Amino acid sequence: MTPPNTARRRETSRRAILTATFDLLQEVEYAKISIEGIASRAGVGKQTIYRWWPSKGAVVFDAFLMLSEGAEGGPVRLPDSGDLAADLTMVLRATVEELTDPRYEQPMRALATEIAHDSELAAAYAERLDGPLREAKRERLRSAQRAGQLADDLDLDVAVDLIWGPLFQRWLHRGGPLTTDWTDRLVATALDGLRPRR
């Protein structure tokens, strides 16, 4: 994602570009964001963007990366109180909070749709951004599995998809309101399954 020799690269320009990008994402519709706009907002020549990023999506992606690296101190962990249902409920509620936060909603939709169209970006996303988070989710489930709260033969990847897939889908496609009621039922249903339990 950064072709030439990084040595002489000016760090201040890089940060200015990524910050300007993220700021713009919050302010205007994604489709209306332009390289020119980013450059002028960042006080940077267009060439400086084209030199270091192959596409607008890549800039957006790096803007998120910068943000997440800034936030992070050490590996991500999901809460583990021993009560899986309670922990999941809490995490999903927090996720909903973030997804509907006006500061992040538009930028995240932008990232999501860029990924949908660009498989290289999708791979980078899977590795750099989603990877650690997904591992944390898997880890929390593994812990529950060890505690006998989940089926032994459960495919943890499928399980992660089963819980978070519906949430992201509903959010991205506006399938309905993201209420706590809904997330709570989602967790319960995923844990118990559709079939009647005795």
Added chain:
Amino acid sequence: MTPPNTARRRETSRRAILTATFDLLQEVEYAKISIEGIASRAGVGKQTIYRWWPSKGAVVFDAFLMLSEGAEGGPVRLPDSGDLAADLTMVLRATVEELTDPRYEQPMRALATEIAHDSELAAAYAERLDGPLREAKRERLRSAQRAGQLADDLDLDVAVDLIWGPLFQRWLHRGGPLTTDWTDRLVATALDGLRPRR
């Protein structure tokens, strides 16, 4: 979605535009499709598009609508052999087939991302395109519920999300390969839930 008086509208132009749109969606990346391109491909003046549709997304949407209306004869129904697991497995495999069909993949990604950015479009999608299909899904589950195969207190809407949400999410975000193996495990896990039975 169609502002002026529809009376004098020329049906041949309308069809030409929608057909051209869908054809283009298969050939070139969505972002590179232009109103100008659609108009010239359809042999139509640009104004004729701007007169009847408010945005590129709306045209794309109507192109899908035309397609689905053409295909449909009566209400959509999911197979009902009495064996829910088998039926769902089959339907999901077919869905995967469609989602990865080169003719439809790009157009459907385009539609999905347009919906993600335009809530009006999302509403129209929910009502006109996804609505009947979702009702069919719910109906199949209701039938199973009546047969005692699903929990009595199951929220069918959540159930639908639980099965199809992960699928669409994995497809759209390229979360991994869409193999029959994965869909089969998805169905099984959704039906049984994450918790151990017995």
Added chain:
Amino acid sequence: MTPPNTARRRETSRRAILTATFDLLQEVEYAKISIEGIASRAGVGKQTIYRWWPSKGAVVFDAFLMLSEGAEGGPVRLPDSGDLAADLTMVLRATVEELTDPRYEQPMRALATEIAHDSELAAAYAERLDGPLREAKRERLRSAQRAGQLADDLDLDVAVDLIWGPLFQRWLHRGGPLTTDWTDRLVATALDGLRPRR
């Protein structure tokens, strides 16, 4: 200038079009006047204009024709007090008045430049609009010639051009201010010639 059978033609529409045209000429730059604009201002279908006039210039021309026919009662005559210099001075001052009248300046510039580009229109202009006026000018000079105030062998057509040519030229090309001082000197110089007398 009016092709089909004039019998069934609606006179009210014709007048509305010509009036609207002349009004528009006063209000907006000639280049910005459109058939659509005239039609909508006149409350008339575009086809009604296209049916009866071959070009925008022709409509403008007819608008002038209508005006001049309205004004006229009998043939045009220039004043003839017996004092040619005085009469010409007066007439030229009046002409300047008209050429710089804000109600007429723009429309007349429009007509003048249409004529410059369309020789058919120029012929119609020469015959219907300029013709009678030019004949009146010639007649006034002929009268002076009979009175021995002009050279016997004078070509009256050249004489008319010599007096009014410079005026129109200065007006149309904005060669300088059209003051009474200038017109008076023009008349005097034209009458006496450039060469020294005696």
Added chain:
Amino acid sequence: MTPPNTARRRETSRRAILTATFDLLQEVEYAKISIEGIASRAGVGKQTIYRWWPSKGAVVFDAFLMLSEGAEGGPVRLPDSGDLAADLTMVLRATVEELTDPRYEQPMRALATEIAHDSELAAAYAERLDGPLREAKRERLRSAQRAGQLADDLDLDVAVDLIWGPLFQRWLHRGGPLTTDWTDRLVATALDGLRPRR
């Protein structure tokens, strides 16, 4: 007539645009010339035209300017054989030749009518294009005046208008054929005046 900083301007583009403009003026009716047409003929982006010229008329004007600057070597001078009538006759015949030359007629009509509608352009024309020529005309007359061939109190500006005004007027408004016979009579009448001598 040239807004931004001229420093970075590409001279090749400028010349291509002006040349293309002049060429087009010879080929097609002025009203049918478009910025788009000029740009494509010149192999230039439209923006490059809009960047440096405010209007189509300004481009046309500069095209003429380029031509006249190319032709010129030093200040313009009218022939001075000592015989004013002969010299003027010759010059007017040459002017007629030029005005009716198929290469220049349409372009010059275009320039003339642009000037008629745009007073800024008219001012630029008066200063840059017509100015030197008019001074040459005045100078020739001044020389004749010194030689006692013209009245001492003659206003040379009026005199210039008296000779060339009728010519341009007849040409632009197609007032009649531009024969040598007519121009010769024009010169004679202007010199002698309308009043009888002796």
Added chain:
DNA sequence: ATATAATCGAGACGGTACGTCAGGTCTTGCT
């Protein structure tokens, strides 16, 4: 008085050009 046919208003249509915005490349000095 009624049929009948041209004219009318309205405005959709396939086009062309408008003047603007942005994309991505290239060039020019400055640091």
Added chain:
DNA sequence: AGCAAGACCTGACGTACCGTCTCGATTATAT
């Protein structure tokens, strides 16, 4: 060498009009 600045060619935007073409709904004779 990287950079800010910005000119350049390209292509698309959304709008305004072009001149043609239906549509009913008036008229104004010609039956």
